[in-house]
Amino acid sequence: MEAAAAVIAERGFESATMAEIATRAGAQIGSLYRFFPNKEVLADALMQRHRELVDGAFGKIESRAMSVSAHDLADALVDLLVELHPESRAMVALLDARSEWSAKPAEFRNAAIGHIARIVMLRAPHLRPETARDVAVVLLHNMKTMKALTLEQGLATSAGAPAELREMNRLYLASKLLNPTHKSKG
Known part of the structure; x- marks a missing residue:
């Protein structure tokens, strides 16, 4: 499994071969x-792992969601994939692969969005579930972007870009967590 994760992370799912993994x-x-029996079954097992x-990491964030500041919550979410590195490298490669081989990538993506939406709803019960899901999609993309900005080699970026993404994520999440009845007029 570790060898498969490494090869898929380096080469991508489509380019990885069972011979290279072996x-x-x-x-x-x-x-x-x-x-x-084939690369797809191996990929499904990796996705499950x-x-x-990720479920465990989201569970930890969810258990603290009500006791941390909006900024700390935003940071915990945006840093999740970075903290799971190198495991997340293969996961992202599998999620980015063509999905005809399995329903697992879509299930994984939907589960991650569900986790994030639940966390958002814990802090902002005034949001409609559809809005919480939309917020979750944005946050998931920000998580992937943070991983790319901080861990991927050869990405043309400035040293300050991760800090800017972190601040953007904080402001975005804080604005969504505000209850409209508590917003100041102004």
Whole structure:
């Protein structure tokens, strides 16, 4: 599994081969096929492993959602994929892959959006569920962007870009968490 995650993270799902994964694992190709009859089954197993990691990380954020500031909550969300690195490298590669091979990437994406929407709803019960889901989609994209800005090699960016994304995420989430009846007029 670790070898598969490394190869997929480096080469992408489409370019990764079972032979390369077996070589990286120091295993015979037949042994790999005995456990995973094809690359898609192996990718599904990786997605399941990543989902368990991400579910646990979201659970920790959810358990603290009511006791932290909006800024700290925004930071926790935007940093989640960075904190799960290197596991998140393979996950992002699988999520970005063509999805004809499995429904797992869509299920994973929907679960992440569901987690974020629940966290948002805990702090902003005045929001409509559809709005919380829309906010979750934006936050998920910001999470992926933070990962790219802070961990990916060769990305043309400035050193200050992650700080700017963090501030943008804080302001965005804080504005969504405000109850409209408590907004100041002005």
